Amino acid sequence: MEPSRRFALVAGEASGDLLGSYLLQGLRGRWPDIQAVGVGGPRLAEAGMDAWWSSDRLAVRGYIEVLPRLRELLRIRTALGDRLLGPERPAVFIGIDAPDFNLDLEIRLRQAGVPTVHFVCPSIWAWRAKKAVKLAQAADHVLCLFPFEPELLAAHGIAATYVGHPLASVVPMEPDRTGARRRLDLPADGSVVAVLPGSRVSEIEYLGERFLRAADLMRRQRPGLRFVLPAMPALKPQIDALVARFGLGGAMTVVSGQSHDALAACDVTLIASGTATLEAALFKRPMVIAYNMHWLSWQMMRRKQLQPWVGLPNILAGEFLVPELLQDDASPDALARATLAWLDAPARMAAVQARFADLHRDLRRDTVQLATDAIEKILAG
Numbered sequence: 270m271e272p273s274r275r276f277a278l279v280a281g282e283a284s285g286d287l288l289g290s291y292l293l294q295g296l297r298g299r300w301p302d303i304q305a306v307g308v309g310g311p312r313l314a315e316a317g318m319d320a321w322w323s324s325d326r327l328a329v330r331g332y333i334e335v336l337p338r339l340r341e342l343l344r345i346r347t348a349l350g351d352r353l354l355g356p357e358r359p360a361v362f363i364g365i366d367a368p369d370f371n372l373d374l375e376i377r378l379r380q381a382g383v384p385t386v387h388f389v390c391p392s393i394w395a396w397r398a399k400k401a402v403k404l405a406q407a408a409d410h411v412l413c414l415f416p417f418e419p420e421l422l423a424a425h426g427i428a429a430t431y432v433g434h435p436l437a438s439v440v441p442m443e444p445d446r447t448g449a450r451r452r453l454d455l456p457a458d459g460s461v462v463a464v465l466p467g468s469r470v471s472e473i474e475y476l477g478e479r480f481l482r483a484a485d486l487m488r489r490q491r492p493g494l495r496f497v498l499p500a501m502p503a504l505k506p507q508i509d510a511l512v513a514r515f516g517l518g519g520a521m522t523v524v525s526g527q528s529h530d531a532l533a534a535c536d537v538t539l540i541a542s543g544t545a546t547l548e549a550a551l552f553k554r555p556m557v558i559a560y561n562m563h564w565l566s567w568q569m570m571r572r573k574q575l576q577p578w579v580g581l582p583n584i585l586a587g588e589f590l591v592p593e594l595l596q597d598d599a600s601p602d603a604l605a606r607a608t609l610a611w612l613d614a615p616a617r618m619a620a621v622q623a624r625f626a627d628l629h630r631d632l633r634r635d636t637v638q639l640a641t642d643a644i645e646k647i648l649a650g
Contacts, residue, residue, distance in 0.1 A: 274300065277359035278318060279308040279349070279374070281327035281367025283468040283501060284544035285389075286310030289365045291435040292388060293318060295637030296644070306357065308349065321349065325503060327370055346370060350377050360648060363388055364408075366544075368400055375407035384647045387411045388640070390418040390429065401425040410647050412640050415585065416631065430643045433634025440529070440551040442629060449533035453497055453522060460612055462487065463535035463554070464498040464521070465528065465545055466508075472541055473504055475561040477511050480539055482601035485515045487609055496521040497535065499528040537611040537618075539604055542579050542593070550582040551629050553622040556591050557607040558583075559599040585628060590621050 276296060280289040290312035293305055297317060305317060310324040322345055353359060354377075362378050364371030366389040375385040387408040391400040404411065404427055411429040413419055419429040450457055464484055466476040484496050496517065500508045502525045512521050524531065528545065532538060532552040540546055542560040549556045558580040578584045580593050592607045594600075611618055 274302055275304045275306065275357065275359045277307045277353055277362045278305055278313065278365060279327075279363075279367065279371055280310065280313060280324045280365040281308070281370050282324055283310060285365040285367055286312045286324050288388065288435060289313045289318075289363075290316040291439070291637065292363070292365070292640055295641050298637070299641045299645070306359070308345075321352070327367060342370060346374050350374055353378060353383065354381050359383060361386060361644060363644075365389065368404070372400070372403045372407040376403070379407060379409065384409050384650075386644060386647060389414055390422065393421070401427070410643055412643060414632070430639060431634070432636045432639040432643070434547070434551075434632040435636040436548060436551055437629055437632035437634070438636060440548070440629070442626065444533040444552050446533055449530045452530050453524060453527065453534055455495055455497060455522060455534055459493055459495060460491070460537075461495045461497060461535045462608060463531040463538040463540070463549075464496055465531070465538060465540040465549075466498075467541035467543065467545075468501045468504070470504065473507055476541055476559065476599075477508065479559070479561060479599055479601050479604065481511045481515050481517060483539060483604035483608065484517060484521060486601055486605035488517065488520050490605070490609065494520065497531045498523045499526060499531040500524070502526065537608055539608050542595070544581065547581040547585075550625045551632075553625045553629070555611045555618050555621050556582070557604060557611070558591060558593045559604055560595050561599050582625070582628070586624060590624055 278289055280286045286309055289309060293313060293316040296303055306319045306321060308322045308324055308327060309318045309320045314320055326345060361384045362375060363386045364375050368391040375387065379385045385408050390411050390413045391404060393401045405425050411422055411427055413429050413431045414434045416431050419431050422429040447457060455461055464480050466473055466480045487494055498508060498521055500523055505523065505525055508523055512518060512523055532549055532554055535554060538549050538554050538556045540549055540556050540558060542558050546556060546558055578589065579595065580591065582591060583589055594603055594607060
């Protein structure tokens with residue numbers, strides 16, 4: 270395999286694995302003989318990547334939460350860098366989100382002459398203003414999901430291309446609720462709540478019990494209500510235990526993966542803050558965004574917050590389209606009340622769905638073409 274046909278990719282969690290899989294499919298469409306290597310999950314593996322490490326090893330969020338894993342993460346990053354600067358040197362390195370892991374690796378590779386692309390602009394407009402300095406050192410080019418980001422990066426001397434969000438071209442403008450319910454063995458009629466507590470171990474630790482307590486409260490108030498919870502396969506045993514603990518087995522369907530079917534099937538979702546909230550918006554689903562983490566991590570993040578919103582749909586809209594219940598406010602009772610409130614307000618639901626449709630149209634671009642065009646220019650020097 271010629272070095273010019275080896276691409277290295279690193280995706281640090283489930284959302285990056287999904288984005289990376291769409292990008293890799295596009296890369297293979299343009300360069301059918303490429304060899305893709307690096308760090309990824311099941312979606313990248315399906316797209317043909319040789320994953321030297323699983324993205325599960327990198328999936329951690331928060332400042333305090335990362336400490337028990339820090340030595341392992343640094344060891345992986347060093348070993349990965351050594352390998353990519355050895356005989357398996359790639360034509361280009363593509364860091365997919367995960368800036369805390371990828372940017373330092375990109376700096377090392379770029380200084381050694383490996384072209385670097387960062388896919389997904391770090392949220393310097395929301396939390397990470399200082400990341401712009403490191404991003405300028407790390408990336409030859411940034412592929413941006415949102416239209417306002419290239420101009421913002423240009424002010425820091427960073428070359429960037431707006432490529433849109435690949436899921437905006439994958440998710441239909443009108444999701445098939447009936448088909449999704451059939452695939453998940455959910456009743457065609459009646460209200461369904463999708464419960465998405467996150468894809469990381471730490472998120473299940475801090476949000477899993479809160480979300481399931483909230484589901485139990487909702488079920489007691491509305492006995493006919495059904496729930497669906499898409500779980501990462503590695504986390505399913507832990508989630509199944511929580512479902513059994515709260516006696517939710519008859520009302521809650523836990524599935525492995527299938528988060529898009531869950532979002533298509535539901536009427537409203539209780540969802541952890543993160544990229545999944547944007548997916549929920551693309552599915553036009555009203556939501557309650559929640560998050561909880563170690564109290565010290567929360568204090569550190571609050572000091573870095575640049576906007577009043579943390580949820581991507583609210584940030585992109587510039588207003589609180591959907592509720593955000595964070596840290597101590599994310600009590601089971603408050604989560605249950607806010608979620609049920611959507612079901613009692615059909616006009617409010619219709620209004621937010623219309624806003625999400627506008628957002629969907631704004632983000633729909635030929636992402637693969639735009640991204641591979643930018644990468645081809647980087648390869649051409």
